[in-house]
Amino acid sequence: MAMKNRLLYVISVVALVLPFIFRNVNFQHIMIMLLIFAGLGESWNIITGFAGQTSFGHAAFFGIGAYTSTILFYKFGISPWVGMLLGALFAAVVSAIVSYPCFRLKGHYFAVATLAVAEIIKQLFVSWDYVEGATGISIPVKPDSFWMMQFHRSKIPYFLIAYVLFIVSVVIAVLIERNKMGYYLKAIRESHEAAEALGINTTRYKLYAMIVSSAVTAMFGTLYAQYILYIDPFMVFGLDISMKIVLLTVLGGLGTVYGPIIGSAILIPLSEYTRAFLGGTGKGIDLMIYGALIVIVACFEPRGVFGLFQRSKKRGAQYAKTTA
Amino acid sequence: MKKLLVVLTILLSLTVLAQEVIKIGAIFPLTGPAAATGVKIKYAVEVAQEIINGEHPEIELLLGKSAGLPNLKGAKVQFVFADHQANPELAMAEAERLIRNEGVVALIGCYHSSATKPASQVAEKYGIPFIAGSSSSAALTERGLQWFFRIAPHDGMETVFFFEYLKYLNQKYNANIKRVAVVYIDNEYGVHAAQMVKEKIKDYQADGFTIVADVKYPASATNVDIEVQKVKGAKPDAIFHASYIGDMTMFVKKYKEFNVLPKVVLSYCGGYQDPQFVINLGKDADYFAGPNATTSALFKKMPILAKINEMYKAKSGVDIDGPTLEDFASAIVIAEAINLAGSTEPQKILNVLKTGTFMAPYFVSGRIKFGPDGQNIYSASVMTQILNGVYEAVWPEQYQTKEPVPQFPEWNKR
Numbered sequence: 001m002a003m004k005n006r007l008l009y010v011i012s013v014v015a016l017v018l019p020f021i022f023r024n025v026n027f028q029h030i031m032i033m034l035l036i037f038a039g040l041g042e043s044w045n046i047i048t049g050f051a052g053q054t055s056f057g058h059a060a061f062f063g064i065g066a067y068t069s070t071i072l073f074y075k076f077g078i079s080p081w082v083g084m085l086l087g088a089l090f091a092a093v094v095s096a097i098v099s100y101p102c103f104r105l106k107g108h109y110f111a112v113a114t115l116a117v118a119e120i121i122k123q124l125f126v127s128w129d130y131v132e133g134a135t136g137i138s139i140p141v142k143p144d145s146f147w148m149m150q151f152h153r154s155k156i157p158y159f160l161i162a163y164v165l166f167i168v169s170v171v172i173a174v175l176i177e178r179n180k181m182g183y184y185l186k187a188i189r190e191s192h193e194a195a196e197a198l199g200i201n202t203t204r205y206k207l208y209a210m211i212v213s214s215a216v217t218a219m220f221g222t223l224y225a226q227y228i229l230y231i232d233p234f235m236v237f238g239l240d241i242s243m244k245i246v247l248l249t250v251l252g253g254l255g256t257v258y259g260p261i262i263g264s265a266i267l268i269p270l271s272e273y274t275r276a277f278l279g280g281t282g283k284g285i286d287l288m289i290y291g292a293l294i295v296i297v298a299c300f301e302p303r304g305v306f307g308l309f310q311r312s313k314k315r316g317a318q319y320a321k322t323t324a
Numbered sequence: 325m326k327k328l329l330v331v332l333t334i335l336l337s338l339t340v341l342a343q344e345v346i347k348i349g350a351i352f353p354l355t356g357p358a359a360a361t362g363v364k365i366k367y368a369v370e371v372a373q374e375i376i377n378g379e380h381p382e383i384e385l386l387l388g389k390s391a392g393l394p395n396l397k398g399a400k401v402q403f404v405f406a407d408h409q410a411n412p413e414l415a416m417a418e419a420e421r422l423i424r425n426e427g428v429v430a431l432i433g434c435y436h437s438s439a440t441k442p443a444s445q446v447a448e449k450y451g452i453p454f455i456a457g458s459s460s461s462a463a464l465t466e467r468g469l470q471w472f473f474r475i476a477p478h479d480g481m482e483t484v485f486f487f488e489y490l491k492y493l494n495q496k497y498n499a500n501i502k503r504v505a506v507v508y509i510d511n512e513y514g515v516h517a518a519q520m521v522k523e524k525i526k527d528y529q530a531d532g533f534t535i536v537a538d539v540k541y542p543a544s545a546t547n548v549d550i551e552v553q554k555v556k557g558a559k560p561d562a563i564f565h566a567s568y569i570g571d572m573t574m575f576v577k578k579y580k581e582f583n584v585l586p587k588v589v590l591s592y593c594g595g596y597q598d599p600q601f602v603i604n605l606g607k608d609a610d611y612f613a614g615p616n617a618t619t620s621a622l623f624k625k626m627p628i629l630a631k632i633n634e635m636y637k638a639k640s641g642v643d644i645d646g647p648t649l650e651d652f653a654s655a656i657v658i659a660e661a662i663n664l665a666g667s668t669e670p671q672k673i674l675n676v677l678k679t680g681t682f683m684a685p686y687f688v689s690g691r692i693k694f695g696p697d698g699q700n701i702y703s704a705s706v707m708t709q710i711l712n713g714v715y716e717a718v719w720p721e722q723y724q725t726k727e728p729v730p731q732f733p734e735w736n737k738r
Contacts (some may be wrong), residue, residue, distance in 0.1 A: 025424040029417055123542070126510055134511040136412075138441050138467060141448070152449045228416050230442040232512060235412050275414070276421060279407035284355040286407075 041260025
């Protein structure tokens, strides 16, 4: 346990220091996106990795977070920090209302239901005039201000906010994993019936997991909107976002705190750098490399890159035993 | 050792003598759902770069004759391409990378209005000029940005153009067009176009125009039976369409199936303007109409455009189309502005863009001038109508290659 914690501390410190050493804006942008998606992966991992309830619709909560703060700022001038908390609250409420009936569904049916819910919410926003519908919202540019969550002179404040949110999501994931709730969720994942037979209120714990997961996801939505300064329903509620979260967590390793960190540390820089170097050719080589890597990992190590580490560690131990 | 020193000295002096290269960022959807269009635009911008950097006295543009930018000692221009995959987040990231890492002095792009929005905000933040060629959402020039310019007419201007054309048909051909139906896709492009119709029709109510149907369909529609029945029930004289190539093709097939026979169908810049429209539908594409920055029928009347098209066709294998020509124009205009400013200093380029008039002999309007909001005040469009499979220029009269036909014939008599 102590060893595990130590590794997490090292990762946290390295992630914090890097953008101050490499002051290139492109690198800082990659670090911000990396932390946002690692954090999103952590929160998605709570419901899918720990509790085994596959959600393909997390973009719904991400979008609710982005839209709540943006509408409050755009229409009423309310600080995005307030919007972030309200967005998390809305997302939690929506997730509770939506997922309660969905939890009756198991396995693939639940996954399909979450996908459908996200699409429905996207369509609602597309045709909702009050939130500017399909036109999207360009967030008005204000002078640098912490209270308004806008920074134009440097990316470091955005990075620090992403970092804090990321740490919050990791701490929540670690706390859940190492407490009673984590064991309950894993029991539900392994066997729903067995967990119920042991007296676990499966619906209640799945609901808790979903609420926490969606609230954290929504907070990242607010940061994303303030960082890009433009949102439309296709961008924040799109299947792209849901799939990216799924992809990087599965690639890194499902059901572990390290999975999303490893996955996003590989995928985000890979996609950003290949696009920067090869995207201008118009041949799609960047996307081919991106796709090929995912296929390779999926074929050779379905447990993700984290599984690869564990396997090599086991082999190392065996080797040590045989040579001793 | 001595030899090495000599070689190094020669290399060094060559580098000093080498002309300065001025980088301009070009952000387009080179992969993703609009990749085909993005790659065509890339070819057009490459043609613009060849014209600017090479000696092309046969193309009478300001920068055609000389090699490079004459006011900057023949400095060459290099367009640095970046791909936004139709994703606003990537457009924003690429704009920032191009400005900070590549050191571009200006940006052009992004085709999708939704990508142009965040990318141009980045340009505004860094104080770098941004010229959008073909992004048509009116919202772009309503943001009060200082560094943003747009060449294409926006959907508000297109709507006015539609009503003026209908008035022309009523006056000249006694077409008696009054009832207008609006059919549009439920994304930013379609919804905004429909809003513009509702807004602009107020100015044309005195001419007898009314909206008789407002039909919105989902972007993911695979069947438009209900929508087409709604249109048919409203008995419109004119249909305004804001649709992409796939859905537009679907609608035309259904119009034929349900025997919908309006007098005119006018399309906002989208599916109709794509030459694929004629390939998909053959004879059924005839009589549809819409504004276009160019059409191959105009090449005979406009020799400079014909020469540009020749260079473009050698790369792409097809004739240059409207949106692509608008993005070509953005590349030429930014290079001319840098040349006229005689400097790569952003403020000087901005002053030229704000005050200058740029010759554009490849457009029927012949020139480009940006208003205080950054919008090109000269609409670069002609009304085209497909007649016998060819996009003919039908209005304004001075550019007419064929007379317009203000009535759809029976579908089985084509």
